[in-house]
Amino acid sequence: MTIKDLAAELGLSITTISRALNGYSDVGEETRKRVVEAARRLGYTPNRNAQRLVTKRSHSIAWVQSDDDNKFVDPHFVEVMAGVLREARLSHYDIVMTSETPERQMAAYERYVSDGSVDGFIVDLPQPGDPRIDFLLDAGVPFVVHGREGSQDRYGWVDVDNYGNFYNLTRLIVSNGHKRFAFINGDERFLYALTRRRAVEDALRDLDLPHDTCLYLRGSHPMFEAGYQLTELALGEPDITAFLYSSVLLAVEGHSALGRAGREPGRDVMIAAMNDELQYLHLPNDGENMTFVRSSLRAAGRALVAEVIRQCERKKRSGTLIPSLFDLAEGVDPAAIGDKVLFA
Secondary structure, three states: OOHHHHHHHHOOOHHHHHHHHOOOOOOOHHHHHHHHHHHHHHOOOOOHHHHHHHHOOOOEEEEEEEOOOOHHHOHHHHHHHHHHHHHHHHOOOEEEEEEEOHHHHHHHHHHHHHHOOOOEEEEEOOOOOOHHHHHHHHHOOOEEEEOOOOOHHHOEEEEOOHHHHHHHHHHHHHHOOOOOEEEEEOOOOOHHHHHHHHHHHHHHHHOOOOHHHEEEEEOOOOOOOHHHHHHHHHOOOOOOOEEEEOOHHHHHHHHHHHHHOOOOEOOOEEEEEEEOOOOOOOOHHHHOOEEEEEOOHHHHHHHHHHHHHHHHOOOOOOEEEOOOEEEOOOOOOOOOOOOOOOEO
16 A cells, blocks of 8 residues: 555645644644545555655654663653653654763764664753753744753743742741751752752741751752652751651652651651652552642653654744642641642
8 A cells, every 4th residue: 555545545745634634733633534544454665765755743752861871770760761652652652762871972872863763852851051052042943941941932841830839848848837947959950950950948937947958968860769868867856847848759768768757657757749640659558648749740741752853843832841739748737829730
């Protein structure tokens, strides 16, 4: 079955068939569905090489990773990847993933741009002054960033409200009577963690509370055992009665450290954390004694692919904020944030 045969079967032009199968917006939805269903029924599979010659598109998206074995087993990365792969499959795109040492990463971007083998890029874990963003802006190719920095109005992005969520979590902790708490953050080389720390600091300043109301601790990337170790460290200061974690993964490990120290969440200590809805993470007591801000990394992965494809189709770039829902432990008073957030 060739595209010519498919066109004859449907009484449509080869151009219409091609544009329908490639998702062009100038083909009506009913026509597109008719073409896709007929192609599936008749067993027509587009020749990718022929498509590329005609459309100048490879239907591939590059995702360049650091050469770090730990990252590929990090539950946060796995969740994003699950969303990326699902959306790519549904949109008939391939994900070209490669890993490079830090000093060779930019060479990978340069190679893909120069040979035109991919249509766009996903950039994750942005850092301040990230050279990847500067390079892709100069190259003028479609790309999306999982996060935001100073030039966010110049590119497409997908993010969660890191600042608002941690500003409100800080207010929630203080308003529920905790005079001193520990904030166990992620790796502050990355923008998401820097933004979360700034939110905590700003909330305390706006509440006219001293900087040392919070004990600031941070882990490295990926997080893994940092939650347990840093919670143990914070427990050396007995006036700390609440823990704010940058990830539910840190919170689960911190919960174990608290239990070993004889501190019971919900009774002796408050736990609040970002919950990225890691699908295979077991929460102690189903998380009933923890306060969460829930936001799906899997949904973020799907949105990343959708944004790159949007740009490939010459549509206006956009920013997507993944929704956040506050899920409070029993007994936590929401009054300090009740009119500012959405609750699960």
